[in-house]
Amino acid sequence: MRLSQFFLPTLKETPTEAQIVSHRLMLRAGMIRQQAAGIYSWLPLGWRVLQKVEQIVREEQNRAGALEILMPTIQPAELWRESGRYDDYGKEMLRITDRHERDMLFGPTNEEMVTDIARASMKSYRDLPRNLYHIQWKFRDEVRPRFGVMRGREFLMKDAYSFDVDAAGARHAYNKMFISYLRTFARMGLKAIPMRADTGPIGGDLSHEFQILAETGESAVYVDRGFLDLDFADFKVDYDDVAGLQAVVDRFTSFYAATDEKHDAAKGAELGDRLVSARGIEVGHIFYFGTKYSAPMGLSVQGPNGEKIHPEMGSYGIGVSRLVGALIEANHDDAGIIWPASVAPFDCGVINLRVGDAACDAMAKDLIARLEGAGLDALYDDRSESAGAKFATMDLIGLPWQLTIGPRGAKAGTIEVKNRRGGAKEELSIEAVIAKVASR
Ligand code: P5A
Numbered sequence: 001m002r003l004s005q006f007f008l009p010t011l012k013e014t015p016t017e018a019q020i021v022s023h024r025l026m027l028r029a030g031m032i033r034q035q036a037a038g039i040y041s042w043l044p045l046g047w048r049v050l051q052k053v054e055q056i057v058r059e060e061q062n063r064a065g066a067l068e069i070l071m072p073t074i075q076p077a078e079l080w081r082e083s084g085r086y087d088d089y090g091k092e093m094l095r096i097t098d099r100h101e102r103d104m105l106f107g108p109t110n111e112e113m114v115t116d117i118a119r120a121s122m123k124s125y126r127d128l129p130r131n132l133y134h135i136q137w138k139f140r141d142e143v144r145p146r147f148g149v150m151r152g153r154e155f156l157m158k159d160a161y162s163f164d165v166d167a168a169g170a171r172h173a174y175n176k177m178f179i180s181y182l183r184t185f186a187r188m189g190l191k192a193i194p195m196r197a198d199t200g201p202i203g204g205d206l207s208h209e210f211q212i213l214a215e216t217g218e219s220a221v222y223v224d225r226g227f228l229d230l231d232f233a234d235f236k237v238d239y240d241d242v243a244g245l246q247a248v249v250d251r252f253t254s255f256y257a258a259t260d261e262k263h264d265a266a267k268g269a270e271l272g273d274r275l276v277s278a279r280g281i282e283v284g285h286i287f288y289f290g291t292k293y294s295a296p297m298g299l300s301v302q303g304p305n306g307e308k309i310h311p312e313m314g315s316y317g318i319g320v321s322r323l324v325g326a327l328i329e330a331n332h333d334d335a336g337i338i339w340p341a342s343v344a345p346f347d348c349g350v351i352n353l354r355v356g357d358a359a360c361d362a363m364a365k366d367l368i369a370r371l372e373g374a375g376l377d378a379l380y381d382d383r384s385e386s387a388g389a390k391f392a393t394m395d396l397i398g399l400p401w402q403l404t405i406g407p408r409g410a411k412a413g414t415i416e417v418k419n420r421r422g423g424a425k426e427e428l429s430i431e432a433v434i435a436k437v438a439s440r
Contacts, residue, residue, distance in 0.1 A: 003381045020216040022328035023148030038145025038153030048345035064180035066131040077103035079112040106139035114161040119299040133160030156321040163311040170312035175245040177316040186233040189340035195257040204289025211280030214329040221280040224255040288314040337398030341440035346379040348401035359410035
């Protein structure tokens with residue numbers, strides 16, 4: 001992609017309305033534009049990152065056996081009257097009336113709707129277990145939308161819903177999602193710590209939030225230091241191995257970790273100086289709530305002896321759009337964003353210092369063609385800007401590798417490669433550059 005033809009409305013000035021670094025950098029790097037409080041358009045650079053994040057979430061959901069569907073954003077109020085949540089949800093729910101005066105709403109979550117889908121077609125215990133998920137925009141009329149996409153009113157969530165015949169099955173479904181979350185966040189280079197959490201308006205009595213530690217996090221959290229030393233990517237997963245999964249979940253819940261609503265000061269004190277008090281960004285939240293929706297909404301299947309069973313359910317959320325902000329909170333420096341390779345909007349940036357110079361232009365063309373041949377995306381800065389301006393833009397938008405072509409290198413057949421994280425630079429041949437970028 002040529003930068004001269006791309007849409008990258010970067011800002012030189014720091015936007016005054018943004019209080020935290022990820023919000024500032026998303027605006028400065030031209031990733032998003034605010035349309036109303038807590039409502040954003042995603043511009044090409046931001047949209048690319050959002051899709052990368054979404055794809056990792058999707059692959060790990062699929063791997064854990066969840067099935068992707070797509071439910072609408074607009075829901076009939078009727079379903080929510082059946083579960084009893086229509087009145088409970090209060091002002092956070094955006095209520096709409098259609099031309100026939102029917103009460104509708106913009107979905108803040110989909111427990112009712114997925115239960116309606118299940119009751120129409122799941123009839124026998126043989127139809128279970130199932131886990132259905134979608135990745136869809138939600139609306140919550142938050143009192144204080146803030147920090148950009150971190151606490152939006154319209155935001156992208158992955159929400160999965162499991163249906164099981166009994167509590168043991170539901171626990172296994174819960175454990176699958178628990179572990180798929182560890183894997184999902186680890187693939188993005190994030191350590192998301194599972195913590196016992198309150199269930200709020202979703203309900204149920206077993207729940208974990210996944211929190212990334214960051215100074216700007218909205219939640220106060222308390223964590224055993226030992227947790228921070230655990231390797232979050234180091235475990236094998238066989239999703240059918242019930243006991244094996246439980247063992248991994250037990251390991252990741254063996255250390256003390258709680259949000260302030262669940263914090264037990266006495267337990268914290270026992271930890272002494274092992275207790276870390278920090279702030280966290282909640283990037284995921286999982287719930288087990290048994291028959292809270294299946295019973296009142298009349299979802300039942302026939303058991304092996306003809307008995308009627310209300311499926312045991314859980315729901316599992318990931319804040320997909322929030323993750324983009326959280327990733328920046330965890331990966332930036334004074335010059336801008338530093339994308340982990342797995343979510344970077346392009347694999348690398350190519351800077352041509354002498355646009356119009358035949359040797360430089362030819363080398364850039366050759367390099368980009370070879371990168372593309374190796375399945376790597378490059379953003380090519382072919383603008384006639386100063387070298388300083390080009391480097392500043394590349395640093396700001398945070399692509400993992402910066403490949404700089406100048407007249408001297410073009411003659412010698414070398415390219416200057418800078419790693420955005422750490423800033424190490426080296427002069428390499430085209431072949432070596434491709435290998436480097438491909439190694440991610
Ligand atoms: C679980 C899936 C639920 O809604 N129902 C379906 C359950 N859980 S939750 O904790 O309320 O939300 C899940 C995740 O969504 C993100 N999130 C938000 N992201 C941006 N802006 C918001 N206003 C917002 N509210 C929730 C969080 O990451 C949360 O963990």
